[in-house]
Amino acid sequence: MPDDSELRPVPRSGAHEGEPHDAAMGARLNWLRAGVLGANDGIVSTAGLVVGVAGASAARGTIFTAGLAGLVVGAVSMALGEYISVSSQRDSERSQLELETRELQESPEDEMAELAGLYERKGLSADTARRVAEELTAHDALAAHADIELGIDPDELTSPIQAAVASAISFTVGATLPLAAIMLAPASTRVVWTVLIVLFALAVAGLVSARIGHSSVRLAVTRVVVGGAVGLAVTYAIGRLFGTAVA
Template identity: 50%
Template sequence: MTRLKIHAERHRVSRIGWLRAAVLGANDGLVSTASLVAGVAAANADRSAVLIAGMAGLAAGAMSMAAGEYVSVSSQSDTEQADLARERAELADDREAEIEELAGIYVQRGVEPQLARKVALQLMETDALSAHARDELGISEVSTARPVQAAMTSAATFAAGAALPLLVAGLAPEGMLLAWVVAFTLAGLAALGLLGAKAGGAPLARSAGRVLLWGALAMAVTAAIGRLFGTAVA
């Protein structure tokens, strides 16, 4: 009997479930909190007011991210479960039609019809539902929705990202708070972009550049609004 040699590989796509939520959470925490701090600081508020606003933004943002991710990914999970339930019923009602359907998928991918039917039969003997979930519905262990994981990852990474501008705001010298927050936030965004690109195998410069662009734009807009309203109130 021929023994197959197992070639172990690790692909970055296996990280997609948590990587998307982690990058989104950290980036959102850093940008939104830094922008909030920049806006309040530009309105000539004192350090304590800036820190209170920033901490409120951290707490609200982390909970909002967790709730949003949970609801969004739960909707995906509900759809997946409904499709699986329908597929399970179809397998019970007309197994032969499901064999032909699966074989047809393999034929469309370039497999010879006789071999395609043989493969379909063997896969369905092992786990018919998994075979149809993977090859007909596109649902696999790698891509399946995990609402709790996404929610917890988003909340934790949002808080981690938001902590940087708050820490800088607390340590910055008098009169330099806004400049320090902007400088450290841009550095943090660059590092975050590089980290996300490294983990996902994307081009480093492009990933860092786009987060820097949007982060700088967000801080500029909120600082301008803070300056405008701060001057008007004064």
């Protein structure tokens, strides 16, 4: 009868199940982090706006108009900012890849030696580093150099349009929550309900962010909830102060 060790499946290629090991997984995690941050920004900025306006005016129409304007402007601003930022990054990546392509065409032996040297600096012996460099060059020279020299995957360049759309959507989703909360809650308790719902949403966002980054959940949640609470308190106080003064 076989013992327990014979019955246990042997992991393939030394990989642990559930651990991300490919560049695509890293890219997906980055997108997820960006989505959480965008939603968090939408929650905080829109909540601060509607709570501040509510501190100055009880008119539902005024609050809704201000909140909707903040949502639209914030989403557009996030999309434009992300598009410009990622476009600049993509242009830089393309420029570096073009330079690397020219160098591979003009001096392949020098590039081979450079690649082997880079692997030696990572801890491989000279013979092993040379063999690895030769095999990777034979498979895809540009991808090999782009990976170890530039940290770029030529097949996975960032998309400015995708980044802009994702940022706009995540911001809009986050901003919709405080706007809906303050519009649907009773007038006498709308600020209280909005603050409670927003703080809960921020706690969830902090939890998700901590899980993605494998960091402390308590620290992440505390940081985002305390920061959100302070921001809401300040904006509400400003609304009360200036709303009364102007009126």
